Amino acid sequence: MPRTSLDPAAVAAVTARLADVDQRAPEGRQPVHTCYVPADRVTSDTVAEWGRRALDALAEHAPTPADLARVLDLPAASAGVLHAGVRAKLAAEPVEDLRIDFEDGYGSRPDEDDDAERAARVVRGWLADGVAPARFGLRVKSFDTRASRDRGIRTLDVFLTALGDVPPGFVITFPKVTSVAQVEVFGDVLDLFGSDLRFEIQVETPRSIVDRWGRIAIPTFIEAGRGRVTGLHFGTYDYTAACGLGAAHQHLAHGACDFARHVMQVSAAGTGVALSDGSTNALPVGDRVEHGWRTHYALVRRSLAHGFHQGWDLHPAQLVTRYAAVHAHHREGAEADARRLRDYVSRAGGAVLDEPATAQALSASFLRATDCGALDAAEVERMTGLDLPALRALARRERPSDDG
Known part of the structure; x- marks a missing residue:
């Protein structure tokens, strides 16, 4: 095991006044x-x-x-x-x-x-x-x-x-x-x-x-x-x-x-x-x-x-x-966005190196599209390879499961 020089108790003491950042999303479907x-x-x-x-x-x-x-x-x-x-x-x-x-x-x-x-x-x-x-x-x-x-x-x-x-x-x-x-x-x-x-x-x-x-x-x-x-x-x-x-x-x-x-x-x-x-x-x-x-x-x-x-x-x-x-x-941008999302999930390394925040935004956009009827769930899954539960996981900055 690699050696460390910091005392865990000392680290805990100096960071005790910090709390986890609470990042919340709006609840439920947002109307257009x-x-x-x-x-x-x-x-x-x-x-x-x-x-x-x-x-x-x-x-x-x-x-x-x-x-x-x-x-x-x-x-x-x-x-x-x-x-x-x-x-x-x-x-x-x-x-x-x-x-x-x-x-x-x-x-x-x-x-x-x-x-x-x-x-x-x-x-x-x-x-x-x-x-x-x-x-x-x-x-x-x-x-x-x-x-x-x-x-x-x-x-x-x-x-x-x-x-x-x-x-x-x-x-x-x-x-x-x-x-x-x-x-x-x-x-x-x-x-x-x-x-x-x-x-x-x-x-x-x-x-x-x-x-x-x-x-x-x-x-x-x-x-x-x-x-x-x-x-x-x-x-x-x-x-x-x-x-x-x-x-x-x-x-x-x-x-x-x-x-x-x-x-x-x-x-x-x-x-x-x-x-x-x-x-x-x-x-x-x-x-x-x-x-x-x-x-x-x-x-x-x-x-x-x-x-x-x-x-x-x-x-x-x-x-x-x-x-x-x-x-x-x-x-208008659904096919291009879907390609970026597929590359991110598969770790394929496409022409754009996206981060979790961008994957979150891309998945949220597809969820909004299905909510308002611009796309249906079958179209989204065809384009992205992801079903709605997998998209919701990405929108929470979680990677979908391998079988999702």
Whole structure:
């Protein structure tokens, strides 16, 4: 046995104050979007209606693969698979995540109690009929003022009382956060309900990026959530307006938004908190459908390239370009990514020397692709030689077993 000069007890003493690094991934499947619907417009048919309207928009404005390729400037060779994939997704699962909105999209109304109770009954109907999205919840009013705070808490109370048991996949959106105290108090309010309620923080104020003392704010927000925070959602228009940008420059591709997203990204890394990009208000309606689609498609592709795999959709017709962008993103590099993953697993030493972190990212990408319907499990196994359990092992930085 080789000789060593260090006393193990001395090494243990000097390293005792260190702990293992806790690297967590978001729990479960992350939706590719969140659809926002004002509370007074939510009905038992909302999810199906969004799907029908999206399919109608596809049938009217891009009925063939060639039409979709022309509108979105897609390669003709891939347009057929994308068109069929989008249509199938819209028919099977048009909405992956839905938020019943009691904030900006709803406003201040004297009948908010009634809408909160009615919305809860709608959700109970979804659950009973098996048509609820995989994830859903509500957005309450902010804690900016006492009136807004009191109204938001009351709406949450009315809704949860009428809902009864909190179902899996339920999440609350907490908007316009400006201080760690707001996050702490919101968590304390949720404690009063006696349930393991989770919430996502909307990053839509400069103070949610850099606090009043010049410190990065988000890590303290996540810590203040005491394990309840599941996501950070960027708010495009409140944030850019608060930064002093004019209306013409309030869009997701602005550098001010890039800065905020980068801060969100590094702050949430390794915490298990998921990221979501914001929305675009260029809606595909009337004679602006093609313009709205091109704008939305380009912004979704840009978000995906920046590592934001989720975003907001505000109109059913945006579902067409949401899934076109997500499916194209996952399919375009799939064969090359699969080759790298095969080389890594087989230790073949291909043209690119990948590390465990890259193998983790590659496997996570294939898992996302199967989650959203861009690829199916059989396609992924054909390309990579790995089944889904083996990919999940790599996503946890574990090597799959030799017989896996």
